[in-house]
Amino acid sequence: MNGMSMFRKLGIVKEFLSVKDFTCKEALKAYQKEKLAERLATHGSRFYPNSTKLEDFPIINKKIFMENFDTINTVGISKDEAFKVALASEESRNFSNKIGYISVGLSSGTSGSRGLFLVSEEESRRWAGYILKRMLPKPLLQRHKIAFFLRANSNLYESVNSLAIKFSFYDLLQPLEEHIETLNATQPTILIAPAQVLRLLALSDDLTINPKKVISVAEVLEEEDEELISQRFSQKVHQVYQCTEGFLAHTCEEGNLHLNEDRVYIEKEWIDEKSGRFSPIISDFFRSSQPVIRYKLDDILVLEKEPCACGSVFTRLKKIEGRCDDILNVKDKNGVPYLLFPDFVRRAIIRASDKVEEYAVEHREDALHVYLQPLSMKDEVEESLQKLYVEQGLESLEHVYDAYEMGKLTDKRRRVKQL
Ligand SMILES: [Zn+2]
CATH class of the missing domain: 3.40.50.12780 (ANL, N-terminal domain)
Structure with missing residues (x-):
């Protein structure tokens, strides 16, 4: 030494x-x-x-x-x-x-x-x-x-x-x-x-x-x-x-x-x-x-x-x-701005079905883009998200579903994003 x-x-x-x-x-x-x-x-x-x-x-x-x-x-x-x-x-x-x-x-x-x-x-x-x-x-x-x-x-x-x-x-x-x-x-x-x-x-x-x-x-x-x-x-x-x-x-x-x-x-x-x-x-x-x-x-x-x-x-x-940045800017039933924490969205998706293997969610303009693997779980996820809006007293969002694609390992993963 x-x-x-x-x-x-x-x-x-x-x-x-x-x-x-x-x-x-x-x-x-x-x-x-x-x-x-x-x-x-x-x-x-x-x-x-x-x-x-x-x-x-x-x-x-x-x-x-x-x-x-x-x-x-x-x-x-x-x-x-x-x-x-x-x-x-x-x-x-x-x-x-x-x-x-x-x-x-x-x-x-x-x-x-x-x-x-x-x-x-x-x-x-x-x-x-x-x-x-x-x-x-x-x-x-x-x-x-x-x-x-x-x-x-x-x-x-x-x-x-x-x-x-x-x-x-x-x-x-x-x-x-x-x-x-x-x-x-x-x-x-x-x-x-x-x-x-x-x-x-x-x-x-x-x-x-x-x-x-x-x-x-x-x-x-x-x-x-x-x-x-x-x-x-x-x-x-x-x-x-x-x-x-x-x-x-x-x-x-x-x-x-x-x-x-x-x-x-x-x-x-x-x-x-x-x-x-x-x-x-x-x-x-x-x-x-x-x-x-x-x-x-x-x-x-x-x-x-x-x-x-x-x-x-x-x-x-x-x-x-x-x-x-991951907090979603949404509206409640009366149209008043509301901060939806990413954890609520995560939980809603996980509870939808144990068959959901991967997911990502992006909130852009007025739609929630939901990426799923397998995509066949979208009806279950839809139901669970609608339940979330009722529970939180929120105006429901428009949903767009698509297949999940794996990102690079070097990219930091953020499952829920507000864009
Ligand atoms: Zn301790």
Whole structure:
């Protein structure tokens, strides 16, 4: 081991050991207050104000973040330069490109606008130590072989390759059949992939692996997929809610989602307080090459008020429901605009028949386009959707049915879309 890699590994271990569980609300509050104050006082970004009060900082979103990329980051990298490096990595499938000691990554935006992220070596070590502590099966420090399916690798992920951890990257651009062979040959103990890939692996007759832990990333994990995957691997499916802006939530040993409130401070912008639906506005305590402060994500999270049996006081989520873009703009019986949450549409289709294998729904102009596999289930689905409109007191929509076609694995799956 050379000096540099020793240093890297020690950095990960240090973070790994420093991650603590919080079982007391007051202790968490005090910790968050201290970390947030530190972050605001030392952000070093030309974009953000010099203030120690969070409310003095503007609430921004991805668009504003990307427009001000050059002044937000503190390492003097321009957006053009970062894009050039990131695109070259994607093209060559060689992800070791860096600008100085900064890794550049490109996020897979779902609506065309792709985000860029900058991560220093120190931040990358912290990230690796944290994610390992939160996600490794207990007891810790067993040997693990991790199989990680992603559309793009980055230095960030490679930094997990250390200690007793062997990490393999599976490129989603390659055919799944080839990956199944490699998986069978390497027998990973931890399988990490987007929900739609876990679903296909679970359905494969050729797959012979028996991982100790299965983790869904990058997409909404829907209940019917969770059921199928957990049956195939005989265990609960865990989730990591991670995006360019940070590692935001994880499932605990009880299998419940908790926000990572020792990494990020989260303000709630309510979409519907009664049902607990909100969009998170995040401030990250540790990101420094590209500070993330009061950044509003376009996601719908559903709050769970019941405390968790695991003892953690981190805010619980019932689920991550999707993106705000997925909420359908419809009308109630009196013609008043009404927001129909994607979950209601999903449930209506699933309950129609257990013979529905795949589906997608797009709401455009005034029609609901329903794609089904098999298409012969359309009468059952029609009946169930009409029932939904009655239950919710809605004006019924015109329906257009068509056969479902499988998208590319590298595309993020969104089953319900408002266009
Ligand atoms: Zn828990």
